[in-house]
Amino acid sequence: MKLLSKYTLFKFMPGLKNLFEYQRDWLGPDIKAGLSVSAVALPIAIAYAELTGVSPIVGLYACILPMIAYALFGSSRQLIIGPDAATCAIIAAVVAPLALSNPQVYLQLVIIMTFMTGIWCLIASKLHLGALADLLSRPILTGLLNGVAITIIIGQLNKVLGYTSNSNQLIEILYNLPVEIQTIHWPSFISSALTLALLILFRRFFSKLPAPLIVMVIMTFLAAFLAEQFNIDMIGEVRKSSSLPDFSNFPPGLLRELLVPSLNLALVSFVSLMLTARSFATKNRYEIDANAEFRALGIANILSAISQGFAVSGASSRTAVNDNVGGKTQLVSIIAAAVIAFVLFFMTAPLKYIPISSLGVVLIYATWSLIDFKNIRKLRKRDKAAFRLAIFTVVMVLTVGVIAGIGLAVLVGLMQFLRIIFRPTxxxxxxxxxxxxxxxxxxxxxxxxxxxxxxxxxxxxxxxxxxxxxxxxxxxxxxxxxxxxxxxxxxxxxxxxxxxxxxxxxxxxxxxxxxxxxxxxxxxxxxxxxxxxxxxxxxxxxxxxxxxxxxxxxxxxxxxxxxxxxxxxxxxxxxxxxxxxxxxxxxxxxxxxxxxxxxxxxxxxxxxxx
CATH class of the missing domain: 3.30.750.24 (STAS domain)
Structure with missing residues (x-):
């Protein structure tokens, strides 16, 4: 009976099984990898919170409990879960029009959408829908990530250059850019240029160091003494909260507006997570359980919502850091979460001096890796139908938005499939x-x-x-x-x-x-x-x-x-x-x-x- 219960527990919590079978030789590499992952995750979490449209502290909330949850329920030994560019862009695209510039409603919508995303993932896991990882084909996902990356980069131009922009959509941003860029704030531009130069310098000559963290520490230190003198915008006071926002005045009708977008977000998050998890599992020669990954992602998002965070997914950049440093088990996620929690409880005061222009550069720097036109060009030679689908996805994401773009791309992909079934070779x-x-x-x-x-x-x-x-x-x-x-x-x-x-x-x-x-x-x-x-x-x-x-x-x-x-x-x-x-x-x-x-x-x- 004990063996049966233990087997059931380990099947439900694959990560716990690895921790029970932990070997002493793994501790050193895991500690080193945990510190490295936290060093990269800290500035990126703050930057993605800015992208989502919430307080930087929310980005840290979205790291701690979700990382611990995945360490216990996930089946990948290398995968690091956390804020992701695509999920943040989707949340911002959905929530901003519904919140009507009300910051309280905005945060409520973010938390509810994250919670609903987690529920969708748990339902999919219960129904054994791990095969949905294949619904977003590689051309669609490639096009989506390229479109999201371009959208994020262009959307950060006003922060990097320090000019005021009232445009939220890509087409409007580009249309108004020639006029708005004339009001560029030169001190902010210099701050951005210095941030970028330092990132490139560290990447070229000190590639093993956590460049985003070190650069943000340097720029925060400089901003603490020079920002007010040169009128450089900073993120300001970071307030911690010990309780959820008051939902008593939340308009219940908005729940209908979040139902389908949260389902789309669950699908995109899961597919992105699975691509990263599978690639590193193949590299390190072990198998992952798709349904367990769906369950782990669902629990991580629910805990993120409960802790006032936003939706999370598999973080490819942080997973790569973990693998490169030599992380062995899910203990890496627990160590990284502990470091971020320490910063959250004892070191939030310096965060208010982080310059927004530098944060924008870090976000662009982190997002740049998503741009992958090389693979799209390869599709042109291998499969013209896949190439056209990838290009269509990029164009739709850029023109009609992330959610509508994903929906149209999936629809066109299904139509291509049906055409093959209707008129096969x-x-x-x-x-x-x-x-x-x-x-x-x-x-x-x-x-x-x-x-x-x-x-x-x-x-x-x-x-x-x-x-x-x-x-x-x-x-x-x-x-x-x-x-x-x-x-x-x-x-x-x-x-x-x-x-x-x-x-x-x-x-x-x-x-x-x-x-x-x-x-x-x-x-x-x-x-x-x-x-x-x-x-x-x-x-x-x-x-x-x-x-x-x-x-x-x-x-x-x-x-x-x-x-x-x-x-x-x-x-x-x-x-x-x-x-x-x-x-x-x-x-x-x-x-x-x-x-x-x-x-x-x-x-x-x-x-x-x-």
Missing amino acids: ESLLGADEEGRIHSLSSNKEVKPIENTIIYRFNSPLTYFNIAYFKRRINQLVENSDGLESTEIKWVIIDAVSALTHSDVSVIAGLKELKKELNIKGIQILFAGRKTNLTQWLRVKETNKDWLLFNDLYLAVRYVQSITQIDEENQIENSDSNSTINTQETIRNKVEIDKNAPIISLSHYNALKPI
């Missing part, structure tokens, strides 16, 4: 001189079987493509696709690729097709899924009306055996009953003699492939 098959079946192509060694079409439909047959399937078979039989003067007597269907499940419309369509071909004196055979087709078509053992075979080779042997006997005996107009008996005898023989070679094909006429 297809191929005709033949055999070489050694009797091996291949697709017909320009390779002259592969030739069609005489009087026979072997057809492969590269998609599952469903109610919305069965009509197209029937039309294609009839077109081939009638020589409308360049099949020349070959007299077709047999049509062999590769059932493995086409008939994957029972569908009433499909079964009815196959019966109609069989009747249409029989009228033309053509027999239709199905190769593969014999057991399934016997059940779906309700074929009884005594009913030989349906010709079902275990694979293509048996179907071809059956056709060629009948052809050989017809040629040898010169049967032209035999009695129908004797023909049925002859076919039945040959079929039984063919099914037994599975190793019989396919007869020579050297004298067969060539068929042109589709």
Whole structure:
């Protein structure tokens, strides 16, 4: 009983299992990695809080409990969870129009949206929907991250350059930029330039040091003495709160407005987390549990909301720091959370001197890694449809916003998929001189079987493509696709690729097709899924009306055996009953003699492939 309860606990909390099996040799690397992660996470959390539109302290709240939660419930040993550029951009895009410039309502909306995101994740985990990680395809996610990165960078220009902007949307920002940039605040610009120069300097010559933290410490120290003199904006007093905001006056109607966006946020957060977790799990040779990751993300977001934080996801930059330093287990997250908690409780006073211009530069610096047009260019060579989808996603995110852009991109991606299902690729098959079946192509060694079409439909047959399937078979039989003067007597269907499940419309369509071909004196055979087709078509053992075979080779042997006997005996107009008996005898023989070679094909006429 104890073993069962322990097994159940470890299955529910994979991270706890690693901590129970902790080895002493891992402690040193984990402490070093924990300190390094916290050094990078601190300034980025504050910067992402600014991006979300909330107090910097909220960014720290969004780190502590979520990191501890993931350390216990997550299955990845390297993944670091925390504020993420994409999630912050989505929250800001959704909440800003609803809050109507009311800071109290704004924070309430952020917390509620985060809580709802966590609930969606827990529901998905309960329903075992870890496969949703594949819903946002790589082209969509690549386009999304590029679009979000460009939006963030342009949105930070007014902070970096110190001018006032009343525009919130990208198009308006760009439209008003030529006029607004004329009011540039030069001390803020110099502060930004110095911040950027220091970041580049540390990255080039001291790459192992936490550059964002060191640079922010330097700029905060300088701002404490010079900011007021040069009128440089600082983030101001950072107030800690020990209780949730008062929700008694919260308009309940706004919950409807957050329902779908929070679902979108849960999906984007999970997909982003899974991409990062999978890549590092593959690198370090272990497996992760997608449903456990959904549960861990849900619990982390709920705890973030309870602690007045905002939505979190997998943080690729901090995860990379963890892996590079040599972190071994989820203890890294606990150590990093402890360091951030120490800063929150004992070192918040200096935070008020952080210059907003420097914070904007750090945010741009952290976001720059999301821009990846190189992979988009690669898609152009590998898959033009994926390339167009990625470009479409970028454009939509930039023009209509993050939420609407994601929705449109997913819709277009589904339409591309449906187009493949509606009108899939297809191929005709033949055999070489050694009797091996291949697709017909320009390779002259592969030739069609005489009087026979072997057809492969590269998609599952469903109610919305069965009509197209029937039309294609009839077109081939009638020589409308360049099949020349070959007299077709047999049509062999590769059932493995086409008939994957029972569908009433499909079964009815196959019966109609069989009747249409029989009228033309053509027999239709199905190769593969014999057991399934016997059940779906309700074929009884005594009913030989349906010709079902275990694979293509048996179907071809059956056709060629009948052809050989017809040629040898010169049967032209035999009695129908004797023909049925002859076919039945040959079929039984063919099914037994599975190793019989396919007869020579050297004298067969060539068929042109589709």
